[in-house]
Amino acid sequence: MTATPNATLLSILEHYQPARLLCISQSRVPAVEAFCVDHPGTQLVTSNQVPLQSEVANQRYDLAIIADQLEHLPQRTGVELLAGLRNLSASRLAVLVDLAQAADWQENDFFSLALQRRASFTGAEEKRTLSLYTYDLADYKQVPDWLNSRYWANPEMFDKYWW
Numbered sequence: 001m002t003a004t005p006n007a008t009l010l011s012i013l014e015h016y017q018p019a020r021l022l023c024i025s026q027s028r029v030p031a032v033e034a035f036c037v038d039h040p041g042t043q044l045v046t047s048n049q050v051p052l053q054s055e056v057a058n059q060r061y062d063l064a065i066i067a068d069q070l071e072h073l074p075q076r077t078g079v080e081l082l083a084g085l086r087n088l089s090a091s092r093l094a095v096l097v098d099l100a101q102a103a104d105w106q107e108n109d110f111f112s113l114a115l116q117r118r119a120s121f122t123g124a125e126e127k128r129t130l131s132l133y134t135y136d137l138a139d140y141k142q143v144p145d146w147l148n149s150r151y152w153a154n155p156e157m158f159d160k161y162w163w
Helices: 005-016 030-038 075-089 107-112
Strands: 020-025 043-047 063-067 092-097 116-122 129-136
Touching: 005 030, 005 063, 005 092, 005 116, 005 129, 020 030, 020 075, 063 075, 075 092, 107 116
Parallel strands: 020 043, 020 063, 063 092
Antiparallel strands: 092 129, 116 129
16 A cells, blocks of 8 residues: 555644644645544644734644645745744644745755655656655754763863863
């Protein structure tokens, strides 16, 4: 069985169980609709306008899904949208994009925003390939080995050397 974009988005939604969900898309996202039917307590906020209206942008969300949106925006506007959501509005992002249709976007642009490639989907007509990028504040960066108390202080060297 081949994974589909909607099945993968639905698995992300089921994994995180967001209480507040933001969906930014030019078209309907069946996975979001199905999740909200199964979880009626989820507060869903939708928008198809970028930049976001102030009442949408100035709130905090557990998860933001961006689908069928970056293909219709200049790259700078898209970067501002993703960076603003990541920095101010959402702890987790899921971005579904057709890189062939998204002018000037390359995979490295998503990596530079700390997003990770989660999956790639090829349509039945073999002409459309969707890429799914995700961001989770809790695990976007691995903790380096040197970043622990073992390397911070050397109490055995106190009063022995002066720098």
